[in-house]
Amino acid sequence: MDQLNLRHLYYFWVISREGSIARASEVLELAPQTLSGQLATFESAVGGLLFQRERRKLVLTDLGKTVLGYANDIFALTGELNETLRLAPAERPLTLSAGVSASIHKLIAYYLLQPAMALSRPVQLECRTGGTEDLVLGLKRRELDVVLTDRAPGMDEHGSFTVHPLAGSSISLFASADLASRLKKGFPESLNGEPLLANATDAPYFERLMNWFSLKGVRMNVVARIDDSALIKVFGREGLGVFAAPTVIEQEVCRQYGVQCIASIDEVKDELFAITRGRNLAHVGVRAICEGKRSFNTSE
Known part of the structure; x- marks a missing residue:
């Protein structure tokens, strides 16, 4: 092979990323037959099979894994170049x-x-x-x-991404004024049996909060699971239960929804990240x- 065909390498890279010729053909806007033929041509050029079929799935061969390693580096660099050129x-x-x-x-x-x-x-x-x-x-x-x-x-x-830690926050518990006033006394034991408005999006900080409750021997009564951050606060404002939110927005939550903070829990953190290519x-x-x-x- 005198010169590597980068277009064929790109087709192979997309197929390996998408997991099938059918899905890759949709991304590349090519007919599956055309893409299959291009892959066969590339395999002939590199001197061996890049995929083998196992239970109707494409699985990389040893040669395919080697080629993919280089392809990941090549297209990561070309992607960064494209982004740089796009910004000027x-x-x-x-x-x-x-x-x-x-x-x-x-x-x-x-x-x-x-x-x-x-x-x-x-x-x-x-x-x-x-x-x-x-x-x-x-x-x-x-x-x-x-x-x-x-x-x-x-x-x-998910491949070669970089994770950047961003600012985080402890977690606070909020409720309507009457409920918060009552629950502040004897916290956290005062929470036993009280209504809890749960975050239905499975936020990691809520999972950590439930673990903290368990360690403290606190068992609250989950009365609703809500995946909308504004709606859960409206329910809390109307006295339907206690809800959790990051401490960094405590003042805004109290001002906007007319609720009070019961307590801040330093042991429970809301950690935030940025993921980039x-x-x-x-x-x-x-x-x-x-x-x-x-x-x-x-x-x-």
């Missing part, structure tokens, strides 16, 4: 596509994105909310520039999010 010239508005995990409070998401919006260069922000797994897939497909999440996915499952943060908006200072002062 400096006076053009900068497009930033950000994925935000649905379990992150929207006010906190705003503070995480704020450094990018504060750039001197105009920024056109596109936000997508959803589950972390789906958002990381969008990042993998280059539909997103960055993913903000409260959970770091297993990198072995590669380590070279060519996108200045992504770099601002990952490296910039942000303020969580909601009293301003």
Whole structure:
């Protein structure tokens, strides 16, 4: 093989990423027969099979794993080059596509994105909310520039991404004024048997909170599971139960919803991360999010 056919290498890379010729053909907008023929041509050029079929699935051969390792490096670099070229010239508005995990409070998401919006260069922000797994897939497909999440996915499952720790917070418990006033006395034992409004998005901090309750011997009564951060606070305001939220937005939660803080729990943390492709943060908006200072002062 005198010269590597990069187009064929790219087709192989997409097939390995998508897991089947059918799904890869949709991404590449090619007929499956055409893509299968291109793969066969590439296999002939490299001198061996790159995939073998096992139970109707494509599985990489040893040669395929070797080629994929190089392909990952090659297309990671070309992707970074494309992003760098896409950002020039400096006076053009900068497009930033950000994925935000649905379990992150929207006010906190705003503070995480704020450094990018504060750039001197105009920024056109596109936000997508959803589950972390789906958002990381969008990042993998280059539909997103960055993913903000409260959970770091297993990198072995998702390829060569970089996880950047961002600001975190302890967790506080809130309730209507009457309920909070009663539960502050004798906390946390006062919570036993009291109504709890649960976060239905399986936010990691809520799982940690439930573990903390268990360690303290506290058993609350879950009366509702709500996946909307605003709706759960409305229920709490109406006296239907206790809810949890990050301490950094305590003042705003109390002001906006007319509730009171029962207590802050330093042992339970809401940890936040940004996930990016590669380590070279060519996108200045992504770099601002990952490296910039942000303020969580909601009293301003």
